[in-house]
Amino acid sequence: MTAYFERLDDSRFRATRCVSGAWNVEEQHVAPALGLLTHSVERAFADRLADGRQLSRLSFDILGVLPIDVVEVDTRMVRPGRTVELVEAALSHGGRPAVTLRAWLVAPHETGELAGDAFPAMPSIDELDEWTGFDEWPGEFVRTVDVFGRRLEQGRAQAWLRPRIPLLEHEEISPTVRLLSVLDIANGITPRFPPQTTLFPNVDLTAHLFTQPQGEWLGFDTTVAYGPTGLGVTHTVLHDERGPIGTSMQSLMVRPGR
Template sequence: MDAAYAAAEEGSYHASELTRGPWHPEHQHAGPPSALVCRAFEQAGAVHGLTHLGRFTGNLLRPVPIGALTIEVAEDYVGRSVGHFSARLIAGGKDVARFTALLQREADVPVPDGTPGHPLPEAPRAPADCPPVTMPFAGRLRGYGDLVENRVAEGRFFQGPCSIWFRLRHALVAGEAPSPYQRALVAADSGNGISACLDFARYSFVNGDLTVNLLRRPVGEWICLQARTALAGNGCGLAESALYDEAGLIGRATQSLTVRPR
């Protein structure tokens, strides 16, 4: 299948090998299912004219298997300007992740000239000026490293703080063009991996959550993560990423890490 997912009946999907993550050959990387749930949130918000995804939070309860998935979305509250939604991601009859989202109604409110802190910063380098790179785990088995292509804006892959561009090589859902928000969510969960500062062979450092805040709709196909991992020495850590498109800063992502020796 030349896409991360194939849609079945309403709310049900089948994951392809392109969703495979680096931790286990039968488990998905958290980026693609997060983007799939983002798609469901976008559809729920559009009914009310809520077109901007301001915040997306995922609580990753169990590994997400490569196979059949179901998404159930609930409308928690919809007001004049914002709506709060929640969702369950279900596999094998169990909740494997739960999500919440804030969607906002957009309005034309230009930023006045001279506003402090504006214009917002840009990514370190444009993707056209950056060398391509392949994720170290790509090629062993077809997976996430084949779903996306990468270019290095600064630093080095898996050796501490770095800035990496992401672009989807394949559709998220077969027969559909991914939305800008879906492109951002596919990439946003990778901050922990690309800025890894521990040896994969000696340590695991899995994130149990993902929160993404976006200030505007991304433009174009490329998303840059300027990522850093911080470790506390207590078996816990934090990965944080500034997110950019080719026009500049679009938001931030954070992940809580559990660090253990293998």
């Protein structure tokens, strides 16, 4: 297969084996599904984006597992407006919602003189070695992504990622969609304990962008924390090759033993 999904019509898509893994190789890794939802939002509201509106916050809730099968995406406007709009998308299988997205579209304003951030810089791709940290994960999806990175300490890593195959065959996607197609990988970049001994699936993912991504490579500066009562978070500062572009958070269910 040469893409994560095959388009069947305007709203239905067939997942390929390239989405397989990581907790169960017979289920979809949710990362490409998040990209598919984002792509569907961009297509459904292309007129808004053409007017200059920007994706500001994308909040995904993962309602259940997805088999490697046909899925359907529905989109709708929740809150229209002149300067800010809230849109929604839902991905379902067999009539059962599996992932939902709510995204804010924000009109642009000139703030070049105010732009800046205090996030730590990432090393360049050339400064990092090819990443082998995904060898401990099963499934095809993690093997479709180019990764260069380094582990700084337990639960902390920096890495540059780029998917090697398209989200959809013969269909252009934006750099934002490319980012969301791999962003869920952050939870598996630097687990505090190996997935063979510890479960830590995420139930959501929320990305906040303060500038729109550019280019193919995406930088992840990721920190993982587990609490004493089965909760955890994966926090990532997102970069493109210009510098920081936003952050993401994933809420984890941590369970010892498998």
